[in-house]
Structure formats: C-alpha cells, structure tokens
Amino acid sequence: MTAFHTPAGRVPAVDGVSLSIERGKTLGLVGESGCGKSVTAMSILRLVAAPGRIESGRILLERDGRTDDLVRLSEPELRRVRGGRIGMIFQEPMTSLNPVFTIGDQIAEAVRLHRDVNPAAARARALEMLRLVRMADPERRLDEYPHQLSGGMRQRVMIAMALACEPDLVIADEPTTALDVTIQAQILELLADLRTRLGTAILLITHDLGVVAETCDDVAVMYAGKIVERAPAAELFADPRHPYTIGLLAARPGGRHAGPLKTIPGMVPAPQDFPTGCRFHPRCAFARIPECAAAAAALQEISPGHFVRCPYAGGLGEPRPCAAEGAPRPFATEGAA
Amino acid sequence: MSAEYRPGLAPLVDVAGLETHFPVRKGLLRRQVGSVRAVDGVSFAIPKGRTLGLVGESGCGKTTVGRSVLRLVEPTGGSVHFAGLDVRATHGEPLRALRRRMQIVFQDPYGSLNPRLTVRAILEEGLVVHRLGTPAERLARIRAALERTGLTAATLDRYPHEFSGGQRQRIAIARALVLEPEFLVLDEPVSALDVSIQAQVVNLLVELKAQLGLTYLFISHDLSVVEYVSDEVAVMYLGRIVEHAAADAVYRAPLHPYTLALFSAVPRIDPARRRRRIVLSGDVPSPARPPAGCRFHPRCPLAESVCREIDPPAMVVAGHLVHCHVAARELEQAGGDAAAASRMLAERMARPASGTITCGGNS
Numbered sequence: 001m002t003a004f005h006t007p008a009g010r011v012p013a014v015d016g017v018s019l020s021i022e023r024g025k026t027l028g029l030v031g032e033s034g035c036g037k038s039v040t041a042m043s044i045l046r047l048v049a050a051p052g053r054i055e056s057g058r059i060l061l062e063r064d065g066r067t068d069d070l071v072r073l074s075e076p077e078l079r080r081v082r083g084g085r086i087g088m089i090f091q092e093p094m095t096s097l098n099p100v101f102t103i104g105d106q107i108a109e110a111v112r113l114h115r116d117v118n119p120a121a122a123r124a125r126a127l128e129m130l131r132l133v134r135m136a137d138p139e140r141r142l143d144e145y146p147h148q149l150s151g152g153m154r155q156r157v158m159i160a161m162a163l164a165c166e167p168d169l170v171i172a173d174e175p176t177t178a179l180d181v182t183i184q185a186q187i188l189e190l191l192a193d194l195r196t197r198l199g200t201a202i203l204l205i206t207h208d209l210g211v212v213a214e215t216c217d218d219v220a221v222m223y224a225g226k227i228v229e230r231a232p233a234a235e236l237f238a239d240p241r242h243p244y245t246i247g248l249l250a251a252r253p254g255g256r257h258a259g260p261l262k263t264i265p266g267m268v269p270a271p272q273d274f275p276t277g278c279r280f281h282p283r284c285a286f287a288r289i290p291e292c293a294a295a296a297a298a299l300q301e302i303s304p305g306h307f308v309r310c311p312y313a314g315g316l317g318e319p320r321p322c323a324a325e326g327a328p329r330p331f332a333t334e335g336a337a
Numbered sequence: 338m339s340a341e342y343r344p345g346l347a348p349l350v351d352v353a354g355l356e357t358h359f360p361v362r363k364g365l366l367r368r369q370v371g372s373v374r375a376v377d378g379v380s381f382a383i384p385k386g387r388t389l390g391l392v393g394e395s396g397c398g399k400t401t402v403g404r405s406v407l408r409l410v411e412p413t414g415g416s417v418h419f420a421g422l423d424v425r426a427t428h429g430e431p432l433r434a435l436r437r438r439m440q441i442v443f444q445d446p447y448g449s450l451n452p453r454l455t456v457r458a459i460l461e462e463g464l465v466v467h468r469l470g471t472p473a474e475r476l477a478r479i480r481a482a483l484e485r486t487g488l489t490a491a492t493l494d495r496y497p498h499e500f501s502g503g504q505r506q507r508i509a510i511a512r513a514l515v516l517e518p519e520f521l522v523l524d525e526p527v528s529a530l531d532v533s534i535q536a537q538v539v540n541l542l543v544e545l546k547a548q549l550g551l552t553y554l555f556i557s558h559d560l561s562v563v564e565y566v567s568d569e570v571a572v573m574y575l576g577r578i579v580e581h582a583a584a585d586a587v588y589r590a591p592l593h594p595y596t597l598a599l600f601s602a603v604p605r606i607d608p609a610r611r612r613r614r615i616v617l618s619g620d621v622p623s624p625a626r627p628p629a630g631c632r633f634h635p636r637c638p639l640a641e642s643v644c645r646e647i648d649p650p651a652m653v654v655a656g657h658l659v660h661c662h663v664a665a666r667e668l669e670q671a672g673g674d675a676a677a678a679s680r681m682l683a684e685r686m687a688r689p690a691s692g693t694i695t696c697g698g699n700s
Contacts, residue, residue: 032531033502136619150620180394180558182617185602189616207531210604214611237606251536253565254607256584260540261565264533267501 002036002043004052004271011271013039013052015225018299019203021169021218026195026202028216028233030209030248034268036225037205041171044203045082046070061085063168084114087162087200091174093154097146103130103157104142107164114165129160133190152183156190163194173205188215209252213237218305221245224269224279227299231306241302241313243284278310285319286312348382349420349552350406350520355379356414357398357405361625373625375401377576378415383569385519388546388553390567390584392560394599396621397573399556403522406554407439408432419520437467440513444525446505450497456483456508457493460515467516482515483508485548486541503534510541520552527562539566560603564588572596575632576624582657590679592659592668595633597683613687631662638686639663 002014014036021027031037042048044059059070063085070081082088090096098106107126111117117125123142130138133156146154155175162170172191176184192215195202204216212219213233220230221242229242240246250262266283269275275282281292291311299307302314310316357376360369376398383389391399405412408424417424419439427435443449450459460479464470470478480490486507497505506526513521526542527535543566546553557563563570564584571581572593580593591597601612617636622628628635634644643662651658652665654673659665664682671677 032533152620180621181560181602182394182598183620184604185614185616188604189614208604209532209606213606213608214604248532249606251533252606253536253539253561254610255564256588257543257565260543261536263536263540265537267503267534268531 001055001057002039002048002052003055006051009272012274013225013271014043016057017222017225017227019220019227019230021201021203023168023201024195024199025217026192026204026215028212028219029203029205029222030207030212030219031222032207032248032268034270035222036271037222038173040222041088041173041203041205044070044171045086045088046073046078047082061168080114083110083162083167084165085168087165087167087170089155089158089162089170089172089175091177093151093158093178094146096158097154099146102143102145103149107157107161110161110164125164126160129164130157132163132194133157133160135160150183151179152186155179155183155187159187159190159194163198163200166198167200169201169203171203171205174207175204176211177206177208184211191215209237209249221248224274225271226279226309227307228280228309229307230299235303235306239306241306241308241316242280242310243286243316243319244280246316247283247285286316288312347384348418349385350383350554351418352382352402352406352415353380353418354415355402355405355412355417357401357410358413371625373623374576374627375624376405376412377624377627379573379576379578380415381571381578381581383520383552383554385552386546386550387568388555388566390563390570391554391556391573392558392563392570392599393573394558394621396575396624398576398624399573400524402573403441403524403554403556407436407441407522409441433467437463437469437516438518439520439522440516440518441522441524442506442509442513442526444528446502446509446529447497449509450505450512452497455494455496456488459497459508460512463512463516469516478515479511482511485514485545486511487537501534502530503537506530506538507541510538510545514545514549518551520554522554522556524556525558526555528557528559535562542566560600572599575621575627577632577660578658579633579661580657580659586657586675590657590675592657592664592675592679592682593633593661594637594639594663594682594686597679597686601683613683615683615686631660633661639682 001012001016004011004013017040019027029037029040039048043054048054054071057071061068061070104123104126107129108122111122111125127138127142130141135141135153135156176187179187191202194200206212216233219233219236220227223244229245240249247264251264253261264283277293277295278297281287297309297311299309301307355376356378358372358374361371361373362368363370379402381389391402393399401410404410406417412425419435422435424435457479460482461475464475464478483490483492488507488511527538530538539562545551555563555566567584570584570587571578574595580587580596591600598615598617601615605611619636622635630646631644631649634640641663649660649662651660654668654675657675664678667678667681
C-alpha cells in the first residue's frame with residue numbers, strides 16, 4: 001500500500017498489490033495512465049517521494065538463499081540495492097541521462113558505486129557493457145554525450161547502466177514507449193536476449209498489450225491502484241476473465257474498419273475519487289448493481305496461476321449496452337466502411 | 338517523383354511533387370549551409386469522402402506533409418490543389434476562405450488548446466476570424482459542434498485543464514468542426530490517449546466522417562489505428578512516400594522492404610497476426626544528408642549495388658505503388674502477383690532463426 005498524503009487528503013495510489021517474479025522471467029505490469037503501475041515500480045525501489053509513503057506491505061528480494069525486506073532496509077543499505085541488485089530503465093532516456101557527463105563516465109559511475117574497482121577497470125566495464133547492448137562503434141560512443149546519440153542508442157545506454165552491476169531484477173518502466181517500432185523491436189530483442197543470458201528477472205511496465213504478449217511470461221493487469229487480473233501471458237490473452245481486461249483487449253483495433261470499436265465507457269477515476277466496492281463497476285458492462293457497488297472483490301485463483309478480482313469471473317453473462325455517464329452516444333454507422 | 342497513386346475518383350486534395358526544405362543556417366551572417374529535406378517530392382491524391390493514412394516513424398516528414406498541405410508551413414516546391422484551387426498560389430482573403438474548409442487536429446490535446454480560454458472562446462475564435470454568423474448564430478454552431486463530439490453545453494464555460502485527455506481531444510475536434518470544413522488533417526489524433534479512450538475517439542472520427550462526408554488525411558505511427566480507419570495508406574521514409582496503395586493491399590501484401598520491416602516490428606497480441614520479425618539495423622539517417630540512391634539502402638537487408646547509386650523510380654502494378662528496385666524485380670518475376678512477391682521479399686529479409694525473439698521459451 002502506497003499512499004500520497006496531500007492537503008486534499010490521503011490518496012491511495014497503490015492498494016494491496018502483490019507480485020512475484022522468478023529469476024530469468026519477465027512479468028508484464030499493464031494498465032492505463034494513473035492506474036498506479038509506475039508508483040508500484042517506485043515503491044519497489046523505495047523511491048516514492050513525499051508526500052507519498054509506503055504505508056504497509058513487504059518487498060522481498062532474494063539472493064543466495066537470503067531474503068531481504070526492502071521496506072525494512074536503512075537508506076545506506078537501500079543505496080546498495082538500487083543500481084546494484086535492482087537495475088532501473090526509465091521511459092525517457094533523454095531526461096534520465098545526465099547531459100553534462102559522457103556516457104562512459106555515467107556507466108563507470110554506476111559500476112564504481114557498487115564495485116570496489118579503479119577508474120580504469122570501471123571504464124573497461126563500461127566498454128564491455130556497451131558491447132553487450134550491441135552499441136555500434138562502442139569505443140567512440142564511450143566519450144560522447146547523451147545529446148550526440150539517437151533515442152534508440154540512449155535507451156541502449158540506459159540498459160547498459162542498469163545491467164552494469166549484474167542486478168537480480170531489472171525494472172523497466174515503459175522502456176520503448178518513446179521509441180519508433182523498428183527501434184522498439186531492436187530494444188525488446190536485446191532485453192529478451194540479455195535476460196536469457198544473464199538470468200535477470202524483468203519487471204516490464206507498459207501500456208502496450210502487444211509488447212506484453214510478445215515478451216512476457218506472466219502478466220498483471222492494474223486498474224485504479226489494484227491488480228485486477230494476473231495470469232501466464234498466453235492464458236491471459238487467450239482467456240481474459242476480468243471485465244476490464246476483456247474491455248482493454250477488445251478496444252484495440254485489429255484489422256479493417258468493420259463496425260465501431262468496442263469501448264470502455266467513461267474514464268479512469270483519479271485516486272481521490274475511487275468508487276466504492278469494485279473500483280471498475282461504474283464502467284463495467286457486466287456489473288451487477290447493487291452487489292458490485294457494495295463490496296470490493298478479492299483476488300481469486302480461478303485456475304492454477306490465474307487470479308481474477310471479480311466474483312462473477314466464472315460466468316459474466318451478457319454485457320449490457322453501455323449507458324454510463326460520459327459515454328459516447330450509441331452509433332448509427334452505416335456505409336462508413 | 339511525379340508518379341503517384343490515383344484511386345480513380347476526382348480528388349478533393351491533390352498533392353504533386355511537394356517539397357518542404359528547411360534552411361540550416363550557420364555563422365555570424367546566418368548563411369545557409371544546407372537544408373533539411375523534411376518533405377522531398379511527395380505526391381498523393383485523396384478523393385472526397387475517403388481517408389488516406391500516412392504512416393512512418395518519427396522524423397520521416399509525415400507531420401510536415403500535413404502542415405504543408407494546409408500551408409501552416411510554407412512548402413518550397415511542388416503543388417497542392419484543394420477542390421481544384423491552387424493552394425500555393427492563393428493569398429489573402431481567398432486563402433483565408435480556403436482555410437476554413439481545411440482544418441487540423443493536433444496530437445497533443447494538452448498543448449493545442451489555449452489554457453486561458455474557455456471552451457466557448459476556443460471554439461468561437463475560428464468563427465470570429467472567418468467572420469461567420471451573429472453572436473447568437475455562433476453560439477448555436479458551437480453547441481452543435483460540441484454535441485457532435487459527444488460533449489454537452491455544460492462544457493461551454495469551462496477551461497481545458499478541467500477535462501481529461503480524451504475530452505480535450507473531443508474539444509479539439511469540435512474546434513475543427515465548428516467551421517464546417519470538408520477536409521481534416523488528423524495529426525496523431527489518438528496517440529496521446531489511453532487504449533480505452535483511444536477507441537472512443539477513433540469511433541467518433543469514423544462516425545463524423547460518415548455523417549458529414551468528411552475527407553481525412555490521417556497521420557499516425559500507430560499501424561493498427563491507421564489500418565482500421567484508412568481507405569488508402571501511404572508509407573513515408575525520410576521525406577518520401579515509398580509505398581502507396583489501398584489499405585488492404587498495403588497490409589496484406591506490403592512490397593517495400595521498409596514497409597515489410599515496419600509491419601513486422603509491430604508487437605501483436607494475436608499470435609496468428611504475428612509476422613516473422615525483420616529487425617533493421619541502425620537508425621534513420623538525417624534528412625539533412627539523405628543517402629545517395631535509394632534512401633533506405635543503408636538499412637535495407639536486400640540492398641544491391643544499384644540501390645546505392647540509382648534512386649528507384651515508382652512502379653505501379655494494379656494500383657499498388659512502390660519505389661524499390663528489388664521489389665520491382667520480384668514483382669515482375671511473380672507475374673504481377675503482389676501477394677507472392679511480398680512473401681518472397683519477407684522470406685529473403687527475415688534473418689536466420691538464431692536471431693529471432695524468443696517469447697516465453699517459444700521461438
């Protein structure tokens with residue numbers, strides 16, 4: 001549970017989120033803007049800034065049979081974890097790299113913070129990392145500044161930095177969202193390859209369901225601060241059970257225009273306006289009123305490894321036509337093809 | 338390049354050989370030392386009531402094409418005709434009259450609406466500029482435009498910051514519609530929106546086009562959205578259109594190696610729609626120094642010596658236009674069968690199995 005204590009009151013951005021990732025696996029965390037996926041990532045690193053605070057919960061990190069609870073670690077201990085045992089790749093490679101240092105210096109700095117090595121060895125490690133992320137012409141790039149690199153190359157530098165200390169876990173927050181699809185393909189291929197070779201676990205945060213489908217082993221779908229569905233990737237996409245997941249998958253255009261796209265009426269509520277009961281019920285095509293408005297649903301395991309936060313996930317019944325407030329009018333499209 | 342794709346209907350918008358070069362100046366005297374060829378010989382025609390999807394990656398010039406057509410940036414060459422009128426030769430009052438008929442919706446609904454104006458003032462601005470109607474008539478038109486985009490009159494006196502991204506984009510669309518245009522340039526209209534909201538706005542745009550008989554130039558990097566809304570699709574790379582055909586033809590049988598790579602790179606949810614991934618090496622070159630010959634040759638796995646020297650001319654087979662030496666030959670060998678040629682090209686471009694992405698242990 002991570003909440004922000006603002007003058008307007010307490011805002012619960014992340015509410016009872018449980019995730020686990022095995023070594024060498026990729027977990028996709030998907031959801032729309034404001035669902036709490038980035039705050040989840042920041043919470044894992046204990047980087048949530050005031051007025052935000054982790055109010056409860058545990059964050060366990062295992063290595064060599066020893067388990068640490070990051071919530072209980074002191075700030076100096078945390079600094080060894082951040083960038084050391086957990087690497088981080090942010091969305092905006094331009095703003096996450098320091099413009100006044102060369103990329104070689106920046107990667108070497110990450111190495112020296114966590115390893116007892118001399119500057120020459122750190123620089124050698126930086127070069128090795130640039131080779132690992134298949135940077136073209138790595139010797140020259142080492143002495144260049146971020147502005148001299150393209151978006152794809154900057155993201156490779158971010159990945160090199162995140163992996164320089166051989167972390168157990170890499171948290172990648174929208175790592176390819178700012179990139180073009182052909183460059184995205186290069187970066188995703190690189191991440192998958194490094195995961196296999198180094199055995200790193202990856203938490204991939206994204207809004208792109210296609211990226212998740214192609215790169216993740218498991219998927220967790222977040223809505224309004226809670227996980228609403230969690231399953232192995234193949235199962236989630238073949239058999240989505242939560243009405244929100246179903247709606248999200250149906251809203252993607254797939255092919256030529258043939259009738260209007262399925263939509264989810266309304267919009268994602270802000271954390272201070274979370275509805276009572278199931279937080280999705282005002283937008284849900286399958287909602288049963290008053291039951292869904294009265295009680296929050298628990299995450300249930302409906303088949304091995306497949307969890308859904310909806311008591312009716314076993315049999316949703318027929319969706320009702322959308323009539324929620326703010327929904328677009330029903331369409332009368334004819335001859336629009 | 339004068340060859341272009343002609344869908345056989347009288348065009349509402351007709352663009353030929355469009356060039357928009359931006360000067361690069363240096364030194365004390367700001368002498369021009371070169372130019373960025375953002376748009377470098379683009380031709381297309383859009384018949385009334387149709388949608389042309391313009392796709393390509395950042396920096397390919399697709400946004401500059403949209404702005405050049407409306408003369409929001411001044412083209413440096415070529416011609417633009419709208420309903421038979423020469424847009425580039427029009428000035429003053431006639432140009433203003435023309436602009437009422439051609440409107441634009443921008444990508445970022447946060448940046449494109451003036452935060453200090455109410456929705457009513459935002460929508461009224463165009464009507465005032467074009468001296469349309471009495472105040473009462475203007476209000477009626479504003480209400481009608483808002484209603485068309487699914488907003489109520491209650492929004493009139495509110496400010497942009499009070500709305501979500503999807504609602505703001507509806508306001509931006511209403512602002513374009515209030516002038517009753519015939520042609521809309523939609524520049525990444527849904528790219529900044531979440532998936533569930535994106536579907537709402539895409540539906541709205543499709544519905545409005547049918548109701549009002551609008552013509553769209555739909556600019557986007559999102560290939561799924563473009564496939565859904567477009568009648569025809571043109572693919573841009575480094576200031577040029579490299580492929581242009583009916584949407585079905587481009588998506589089912591892409592012929593340009595760049596189009597093939599682009600489509601194969603889109604991550605798909607449905608395994609049945611996945612293509613064998615073609616991962617291109619390197620980045621897009623600078624439009625200030627485009628490569629000689631075919632502009633795609635430095636990244637093209639199929640490039641031959643001819644590609645480095647000769648800029649490929651347009652080849653049109655059954656309404657499918659492509660600028661590529663290799664595709665042209667492949668098409669000839671396949672006896673004009675675009676689908677067969679497309680399969681052959683994809684086959685040749687895909688790398689050996691060791692380079693494919695593994696997904697959950699499955700290749």
